[in-house]
Structures are given as structure tokens and as C-alpha cells.
Amino acid sequence: MRIRVSQQMTYRYAPGAKSLIQTLRLTPRNTESQFVVNWRIDVDVDGRLRPVEDAFANLTHVLSVAGPVEQVTVNVQGTVETFDxxxxxxxxxxxxxxxxxxxxxxxxxxxxxxxxxxxxxxxxxxxxxxxxxxxxxxxxxxxxxxxxxxxxxxxxxxxxxxxxxxxxxxxxxxxxxxxxxxxxxxxxxxxxxxxxxxxxxxxxxxxxxxxxxxxxxxxxxxxxxxxxxxxxxxxxxxxxxxxxxxxGAAPVRGAQYGGGEERMEVRVAVDALEPSQSQSQSQSQS
Known part of the structure; x- marks a missing residue:
């Protein structure tokens, strides 16, 4: 089965935070029961997104943003082939x-x-x-x-x-x-x-x-x-x-410095691709 994931997380701060740092555990890795066809993380702010592995070997990104920060949105898009x-x-x-x-x-x-x-x-x-x-x-x-x-x-x-x-x-x-x-x-x-x-x-x-x-x-x-x-x-x-x-496995954990209350909105769409969709997607990437 091919599964397509689309996730959007928006964090708002009022008043804006002086700076923030977030740990993103949002990237799957290959095992014998899943293969990552493609995966991408994007943010809409000018910051540093550094890939690392945490102690449990989770694929992790550390996002650092200098303020003032009133809003940051993290977008995740990817396709994974899974096996029973x-x-x-x-x-x-x-x-x-x-x-x-x-x-x-x-x-x-x-x-x-x-x-x-x-x-x-x-x-x-x-x-x-x-x-x-x-x-x-x-x-x-x-x-x-x-x-x-x-x-x-x-x-x-x-x-x-x-x-x-x-x-x-x-x-x-x-x-x-x-x-x-x-x-x-x-x-x-x-x-x-x-x-x-x-x-x-x-x-x-x-x-x-x-x-x-x-x-x-x-x-x-x-x-x-x-x-x-x-x-x-x-x-x-x-x-x-x-x-x-x-x-220890939270998709997002972080800390803000200064600013007001943090408000979060999360949207996730998980779809199973039909064989024709999977083929078309693979050809478009080749």
C-alpha cells in the first residue's frame, strides 16, 4: 500500500516571541515494513533547519528561529510504501x-x-x-x-x-x-x-x-x-x-523565549494512493 501524508502545523504567538527552537520528529525512516518513497519538510520563516538523529535513532530536525516571531508554519509532505x-x-x-x-x-x-x-x-x-x-x-x-x-x-x-x-x-x-x-x-x-x-x-x-x-x-x-x-x-x-x-516521540517539542501565549493549529490528511496514482507519481519524479 502507498500512503500519502500531508500535514500542516501553525504556531502563533501574541505578542511575538523573541526567538524559538523546536525539535521536529516528523520524518519516517525505512524498515522492512515501510519504504519512504519521498518526504519533505518546509517552514515559512527564515530560520535554520538542522537534521540530526536523537538518542533513539529517530530522524529529527531542529528548527531555530530568531525573532520577533509571530507565526511559524511547518508543512510535511510525503509518500510511504507499506507492507503487511x-x-x-x-x-x-x-x-x-x-x-x-x-x-x-x-x-x-x-x-x-x-x-x-x-x-x-x-x-x-x-x-x-x-x-x-x-x-x-x-x-x-x-x-x-x-x-x-x-x-x-x-x-x-x-x-x-x-x-x-x-x-x-x-x-x-x-x-x-x-x-x-x-x-x-x-x-x-x-x-x-x-x-x-x-x-x-x-x-x-x-x-x-x-x-x-x-x-x-x-x-x-x-x-x-x-x-x-x-x-x-x-x-x-x-x-x-x-x-x-x-x-520522547512527540512530533514537535519546543521552547519560546519571550512573547505571549502559543496557539497551535494542526491539519493532517492521510490517503491511500490507487495503483495508477502511485505509478504517475513515480514517473513524475524520474
């Missing part, structure tokens, strides 16, 4: 042993309530790690309401459990916290998902991208689980960045 790997992630650059992903963070800390939820939700899986992760994914999907409130700070695992609702990033945090409590290394993934034809019940991937989790299963390696949709990604997902939690 039944959720198994192979070919990703791994900088750390999987044991690192047992480390708790404030967003993925497993308190007593999360621990109890993890054990109850996966009790039928016994000693089968893969089965327990499928049970955990299903339990989160079935028991929690989906709430994709815009421009909301990500919830911790405990907050999601207490609230009984959350968005894709919140479900990922709960999955990760529960998995780590069960001694299964787990990490957060940000990216995009094609939601299918109009009327599809797929969650996420609309105006703010998408998020899911990966768990390390002996004999298989990293396996992706999308609790928001109760699926293991099989060709409709574009994997962009991974980290211990949302803060």
Missing part, C-alpha cells in the same frame, strides 16, 4: 537493549490500580507473552471511551485509567505501563494511520496524527499494538518515531 508484517517490526535502528524499555516514566508509571488492571486483563494469557499483549490491547480498546479532544496534553496511564477515556496517545501510555508491569519491554510510537474508506471506524490519524505502542516478544522481536483500533499494524500505519513515552 502482521505488526512485527524488523529493520528498525536499535540503539539500546530492550531492557531499557522496562523503565518507568511519569506518564507510564504503573501504580497499584494500573497493576491490578494489567493482571486482571491478561490473566487468561498465562505465560504466553504474545497472548497477554493481545488481551491487554483488547481490554483497553473495549473498556475505555475514545476521546480525541484537540490540543490536549497527553494523560498518564493512571489518569487514563481513572478517567475511563482517552485518545490514542493515552491508550498507548496505559498499554506501555501495564506491559512493563508484566515484565514486557514496551515503547511509545508516533506516526500516521490511514483510516480507510469514508465511514470506517478506525480511530486516530485525523487532525493530530496517531500513536500506538510496541512490545518486545521473545522470538519475534518488537511487535506493534494499536489499542485505539485493536489491531496490530498491518500496512495502514506509517511509523515515524519511538521513545519511552509521548514526550
Amino acid at each position: 508484517s502482521a505488526g512485527v517490526v524488523r529493520g528498525a535502528v536499535e540503539r539500546f537493549p530492550e531492557s531499557l524499555y522496562l523503565r518507568d516514566t511519569p506518564l507510564t508509571e504503573a501504580g497499584e490500580a494500573v497493576q491490578a488492571f494489567a493482571e486482571e486483563a491478561t490473566a487468561a494469557g498465562q505465560d504466553d507473552r504474545l497472548a497477554r499483549m493481545h488481551l491487554l490491547m483488547a481490554a483497553i480498546h473495549q473498556r475505555f471511551d475514545y476521546d480525541a479532544s484537540e490540543n490536549r496534553t497527553a494523560l498518564s496511564a493512571a489518569e487514563t485509567l481513572s478517567r475511563g477515556a482517552g485518545a490514542c496517545q493515552d491508550f498507548a501510555h496505559l498499554f506501555i505501563a501495564a506491559a512493563r508491569h508484566l515484565s514486557v519491554p514496551a515503547r511509545y510510537v508516533s506516526g500516521y494511520v490511514w483510516r480507510g474508506e469514508p465511514g470506517s471506524k478506525e480511530r486516530g490519524g485525523g487532525d493530530a496524527g496517531h500513536a500506538w505502542a510496541e512490545a518486545h516478544i521473545a522470538g519475534l522481536g518488537w511487535v506493534a499494538f494499536d489499542p485505539a483500533n485493536k489491531i496490530c499494524p498491518a500496512g495502514a500505519h506509517v511509523r515515524v518515531a519511538a521513545g519511552l513515552d509521548q514526550l
Whole structure:
């Protein structure tokens, strides 16, 4: 499947900021289950856009802009060819042993309530790690309401459990916290998902991208689980960045110096290209 992504993020400051710096984790890299056909990031301000790799091998750009800055818009355009790997992630650059992903963070800390939820939700899986992760994914999907409130700070695992609702990033945090409590290394993934034809019940991937989790299963390696949709990604997902939690894999994180309140608008369009469109696009680039 060929997936085309178009994303526009506009940040406004009133009064204007004296300067700003942003870390952009917006560029996917090739794995055995996805191939980046083309990808481009543009900004509408006179600043410096420096490509780097972060500690987790995510392809990252650091945007530095001298002020005054009243508005900055980041545009992302690209096409990725994806392959059905039944959720198994192979070919990703791994900088750390999987044991690192047992480390708790404030967003993925497993308190007593999360621990109890993890054990109850996966009790039928016994000693089968893969089965327990499928049970955990299903339990989160079935028991929690989906709430994709815009421009909301990500919830911790405990907050999601207490609230009984959350968005894709919140479900990922709960999955990760529960998995780590069960001694299964787990990490957060940000990216995009094609939601299918109009009327599809797929969650996420609309105006703010998408998020899911990966768990390390002996004999298989990293396996992706999308609790928001109760699926293991099989060709409709574009994997962009991974980290211990949302803060480590956030598409954009930054800081401003001076100025007023920051206001953000995000638009994302994710489309599956027909074979004829894919062929035409490839020929136009040759």
C-alpha cells in the first residue's frame, strides 16, 4: 500500500516571541515494513533547519528561529510504501537493549490500580507473552471511551485509567505501563494511520496524527499494538518515531523565549494512493 501524508502545523504567538527552537520528529525512516518513497519538510520563516538523529535513532530536525516571531508554519509532505508484517517490526535502528524499555516514566508509571488492571486483563494469557499483549490491547480498546479532544496534553496511564477515556496517545501510555508491569519491554510510537474508506471506524490519524505502542516478544522481536483500533499494524500505519513515552516521540517539542501565549493549529490528511496514482507519481519524479 502507498500512503500519502500531508500535514500542516501553525504556531502563533501574541505578542511575538523573541526567538524559538523546536525539535521536529516528523520524518519516517525505512524498515522492512515501510519504504519512504519521498518526504519533505518546509517552514515559512527564515530560520535554520538542522537534521540530526536523537538518542533513539529517530530522524529529527531542529528548527531555530530568531525573532520577533509571530507565526511559524511547518508543512510535511510525503509518500510511504507499506507492507503487511502482521505488526512485527524488523529493520528498525536499535540503539539500546530492550531492557531499557522496562523503565518507568511519569506518564507510564504503573501504580497499584494500573497493576491490578494489567493482571486482571491478561490473566487468561498465562505465560504466553504474545497472548497477554493481545488481551491487554483488547481490554483497553473495549473498556475505555475514545476521546480525541484537540490540543490536549497527553494523560498518564493512571489518569487514563481513572478517567475511563482517552485518545490514542493515552491508550498507548496505559498499554506501555501495564506491559512493563508484566515484565514486557514496551515503547511509545508516533506516526500516521490511514483510516480507510469514508465511514470506517478506525480511530486516530485525523487532525493530530496517531500513536500506538510496541512490545518486545521473545522470538519475534518488537511487535506493534494499536489499542485505539485493536489491531496490530498491518500496512495502514506509517511509523515515524519511538521513545519511552509521548514526550520522547512527540512530533514537535519546543521552547519560546519571550512573547505571549502559543496557539497551535494542526491539519493532517492521510490517503491511500490507487495503483495508477502511485505509478504517475513515480514517473513524475524520474
